[in-house]
Amino acid sequence: MKTQLRFASLALAMMLASGIATAADIKVGVSMSQFDDTFLTYLREDMDKQAKSYPEGDGVQLQFEDARADVVKQLSQVENFISQKVDAMVVNPVDTASTARITKAATEAGIPLVYVNRRPDQAKLPKGVVAVFSEDVEAGKLQMQYLADKLGGKGKVVILLGDLANNSTTNRTKGVKEILAKYPDIEIEQEQTGIWLRDKGMTLVNDWLTQGREFNAVIANNDEMAIGAAMALKTAGVKSGTVLIGGIDGTPDGLNAITKGEMTVSVFQDAKGQAIGSVEAARKMARNEPVEQNVVVPFKLITPDNVKDFK
Structure with missing residues (x-):
């Protein structure tokens, strides 16, 4: 058995x-x-x-x-x-x-x-x-070229950087600045890290507005910070479209923001x-x-x- x-x-x-x-x-x-x-x-x-x-x-x-x-x-x-x-x-x-x-x-x-x-x-x-x-450099170039055309080649911009330890931040910003080098009449007013976060993007833009800084466009390394920037501008009573806002990634929230006219442009990361x-x-x-x-x-x-x- x-x-x-x-x-x-x-x-x-x-x-x-x-x-x-x-x-x-x-x-x-x-x-x-x-x-x-x-x-x-x-x-x-x-x-x-x-x-x-x-x-x-x-x-x-x-x-x-x-x-x-x-x-x-x-x-x-x-x-x-x-x-x-x-x-x-x-x-x-x-x-x-x-x-x-x-x-x-x-x-x-x-x-x-x-x-x-x-x-x-x-x-x-x-x-x-x-x-x-x-290729993140390409994303920065696509984003900035579109905004530079919309600005007519002149104005002041602020840049919301991603995490500084990330080469996506470095390369996207490099692409942005390669385009800006062709437009001497577009000036960088401020450039700080929002570490990819919506609330940090909102806080930075709100601080700049409180300080009385003037700018015609927000260049964000990703959609989340761009959306945060749009929220800060809306809270401050700035009419949508008055300040151009560019993001990168093409997230669902970013796409909705473009559809509503709250964001000007994004770059789709697949x-x-x-x-x-x-x-x-x-x-x-x-x-x-x-x-x-x-x-x-x-x-x-x-x-x-x-x-x-x-x-």
Whole structure:
């Protein structure tokens, strides 16, 4: 009887093992710089949808972790993924200048690594590491050129910067200033960081208005700060459209603000495109399939004339 039980147990174990083997989804650890960032929320949701789109047993299981804007915490999450022996990792870096240790840990462990949305600052990534991103300099150029044309090439502008540790901030602002260099009659009145947040954008613009500063346009590194600027101007009794407001990302709230005339322009950053690109790259690398090392997802200008195409 005991022998029969042992055989039954063994048969059950083999069946279970067989079942697990046929459902061998690729396990991918994902460290996001912060969950409460609006654009990154859309990116995370689209990554989850992409992972679930593959057939059962040939798909991807994502394990999301929130680094809470902490470089040390993000490195710890990567080290935990490595100890769990995940098949691949996707990292949205907290600080693009501090990714060397993450890259080193992944390559030494032989685990494929995909950077998404924010490309590390280093010029060349090592083998086994890829980046899926959009060219932020181009976003700044598209945004500022449209506003410079609307301003007729003259006036005063204020710039709301994103997180200063993020190369998206540096590059978007670089793009803005490359366009401004062609327009000597457009002057930068103020330039401060709103760290990507709506309430910080609102506070900064409100402070500038209280100080009596005059400006014809607000150039924001993202839609959230642009919306905050629009809220501050509205509270101060400034009529919509009097001060031009530009954002970047093309979030649903940003699109609505353009539709209502509260924002002048935005630049669409394709969260879905970045999500598909990063999950697909991780999946291919885990299966030893070839991938491009730099996958660039293009930006697109959003104006009142074409905003409906992005909804």
